[in-house]
Amino acid sequence: MARTQGSHSDITGPRIRAAALSLFARHGYAAVSMRQIAGEVGVQAGALYNYTPDKQTLLFELMRTHMEDLLSAWDTEAPQAGGAMVQLEAFTRFHIRFNTSRAEAVFVSYMELRNLSPENFELIEGLRRDYETRLEAILRAGAEARVMVVTEPRIASMALIAMLTGVNTWFREKGRLSLAQVEAVYWDMVRRSVAGEAGLGA
Amino acid sequence: MARTQGSHSDITGPRIRAAALSLFARHGYAAVSMRQIAGEVGVQAGALYNYTPDKQTLLFELMRTHMEDLLSAWDTEAPQAGGAMVQLEAFTRFHIRFNTSRAEAVFVSYMELRNLSPENFELIEGLRRDYETRLEAILRAGAEARVMVVTEPRIASMALIAMLTGVNTWFREKGRLSLAQVEAVYWDMVRRSVAGEAGLGA
Structure with a gap:
């Protein structure tokens, strides 16, 4: 994405992302204007375009960053040793902790899928599938080692992720x-x- | 709520609700105007106010109707006989069928909680709790009869409902x-x- 390098943009970028995330979570992507985001940050609307070419890119980058952070955090935290049950417990606890600590990003990432352009949707869906596949692999390994009974590992991974993400609602x-x-x-x-x-x- | 009785309103009401639901699901409540809803139905914006005093009431009525339909459908379908496991299987299958058949209403009911007025939020949350309590009662009965192991029936009911509602996403x-x-x-x-x-x- 187009991005002006340098200290101004390095400071402003995170503030723009934070403001956009918060406004999207509160009002929904379609109801938020670039002008509003600029107002929240305290810059002119024009200054936003030094950072991002448009609102769609801003939404996409928020969702991409969220999914990439999730993937890399799990890849760092996943136990190096232990069987499938050890991995599954680690995944369960990790998912709850990561998602409750980023409730706004989780909410926007689910709710605003409908507002992504088709190409951006494909990319985010791919990252989401990557994450689900991590859990699916654990369930397959557990079934193979006969420490788990999982008839449909793909569906089970989506079912468990939905259950765990639900913690955020209460x-x-x-x-x-x-x-x-x-x-x-x-x-x-x-x-x-x-x-x-x-x-x-x- | 203010509602003009008579044949005009009887026909228009369901069309207004259907248009509002579809537009809220697609764009989000905050981004949709009463004028847009009227346009979708093919009436003047003023005609909407014969049916509903404002957009907030329209949203609330959609969510209230959805939750009341859910509750009364389950109360009709819940097995009259059989133990907790029979009840739990019926609940599981019912929840998946009901929710996949009304994906837009489910999506709006979750996503637009943030846009309800505090009083309306309380009322919808109350209906949601009523529904969760139906499942919680089944889990408590199962634990009491020692056919289930449930350490936290309240949390378990929310966890299972989140898991089952997740079917809608895929x-x-x-x-x-x-x-x-x-x-x-x-x-x-x-x-x-x-x-x-x-x-x-x-």
Whole structure:
């Protein structure tokens, strides 16, 4: 994307992204103008175009960055050793922690898929599939090692991701349960959902 | 809400609701004007106000109707006999079928919560809680009868509903699996997610 290098743009870029994300989350992409984003940042609308060619690119870059951050964070955090159940527990806890810490980006990434151009939609869908495939591989490995029962690994990966992302709709920092406790409750359900009879001993 | 009775309004009302739902789903509530909705229906903007006092009321009525339809459909369909596992299977299949058949209303109901006035938000949240409570009661009954293991019935109900609603994000009528097959895959996961060792015999 067109981007002016240099200190001005290096400082302004993150502020533009933050303002756009917050405004898109609050009002929806279609209802937010470049002028509004500029106003939130405290620059002239024209200054935005030094940073991004248009609103579509701004939305796409927000969603791309979110998905790439998610992928690289998991790839860094995924256990290097341990079987499929160890991987699945790590994935479960990682997904809840990452997504609750970026609720606005998660919301916009789901809600604004409809507002991406067809080419941009394909690219974001590809990244989303990459992430789902990480979980699918864990489920396939678990089924192969006979520590899990998973008849449809692809569908199971989407089902579990939807379940885990759902934490965002109700979790509050000051609620009855800490995030660690929430992780434990979900991990118990995830574990059971793929466990054969042998896997429920614990 | 203010509503002119009579044949004109009786015909126009459903068309206004359908147009508003479709436009809100496509562009988002904030980006859609009453004029646009009127244009889609083929009436003057002024005619809309015979039907609804404002756009907020229109959104609220769409969401209220959706939640009330969901609740009354489940209350009609819930098995009159059978234990908690029978109820849970019926709920699982019902939720997937109802929600995939009304994808736009489900999407708007989730996405536009942020655009409800505080009082309207409370009312819709109350209906949502009523629905979650139906599932929670099944899980509590199952745990009490020792046919299920559910440590946190409230959280489990939200987790399962999120998982089941997720079908909407990927299911396509002409896909590899029929809706009945999808129901079966999800029911297997739901059943396992709450099953103790004894429950996995099948």
